[in-house]
Amino acid sequence: MIRTLFRTLPPACLLALASGCVTSTVDQMVFNKPTEGVGDATVVILGRRHASDYDTEPDFVECVGEHISDGDGTIKVIGELEFINTFYPWFEPRTAPLRVTDLERLMRQPPVAEKLAALNTEYMIWLDGSTERTDSSGSMTCGIGPGGAGCFGFGTWGDDANYEATIWDFTDRAEVGRISTTASGQSYMPAVVIPIPIIAPVQGTACDGIGDQLLQFLSSTQ
């Protein structure tokens, strides 16, 4: 048993290093790009959560924010949870502005206007979409006995990511850009004693795609 384990471990490790294939496309439509980056101003990235059957995942929003901060350290990205807690109850799914013109209604609340001015928020980026499991097949059985434990079988599943970023300019109260990305990939999990996941990083690819485009839009160095 132990000998079998040692024989299967090296190829298992090699396979784990591999990952499933992902195909991705990014579309960009920019109306008004800042000429010298965002300077001292801040950027906030928020997820849309008003649809009935999906939520934009908070970890995707965080991933895009980190991608931008890592790409250009001069861009200050405000965390989503920190922002919606500070501005409670104005950015909850029920109350969040859906159109850029709704910002006027929000700015009529003096404490909100004051807080936004203090934060010096230049751009508000809305991310809308989700990553969904499209199909899955295969089967795997696992067992445990006095001699050890192990699994045998094969599983595969597909993921589809579909996201759109809408960029609002706070100063001009205008929508200044729109970026959409789609990514899809197939993951595999063969198991001979040990299950070896070969995961297609679908959401990560979508995050990189949209993050790169946003970085180009916001950064003066790109």
Next chain:
Amino acid sequence: MSGSMTSAPDRGRALWLAALPALLGLALLAGCGPAEVVVKGDFPTPLMQKIPITLGVWYDDEFAHHEFFEEAKTRTESSWLVRTGEAQVQMWDSLLAGMFSRVVYMNARPGPGQMNPAVDAVLIPQVQELQYAIPAQTSVKVYEIWMRYKLELVTTGGKPIADWTMSAYGKTPTAFLQSDQEAVNLAAVMALRDAGANFATTFTQVPAVRDFLQRKLGTAREASP
């Protein structure tokens, strides 16, 4: 002479062996109990202009200890017990403190002859209904909580000023390594936040409340120099 002599470690082992079936039995029984969620979360204070009145608040016992129990309908489902009382009080405390100039807790439910602090009006929130849905019950990959509140605004003497109902909804998507309990808690926190957002943005639009505030604040403005 008969008897048994066992050393301390042997006695311990014997005790363990005797207790093992009982422990296993208890573990199995625990597995049969309902899935229990004590809702816990952080609720921010609203960012808004405070309404310049002194609001009294009364949480009755049923509200402060609100819980929802649903028995399993089939053998494959599990029963659910969702305790929201503590989180309800926490959310409403935080919300009202940010919405009104002053908030005072009542000693008892307002009524004729009841000794309570003097306030402009007393709010009495109640949970009328709570429903939940988990992905195992629906085809949608989200956990959902829906609540309906009955809200009463009364004078300290218990005379009604306004009463209305308000709904709140919270959902959270399925996530990797997230248990049903964690997801239901998150959905309940979202529903409570939604209740706060709904109340904060619609309170002054309830016709009877609007009339009351116009009378109250109009009188206050006339009285001020």
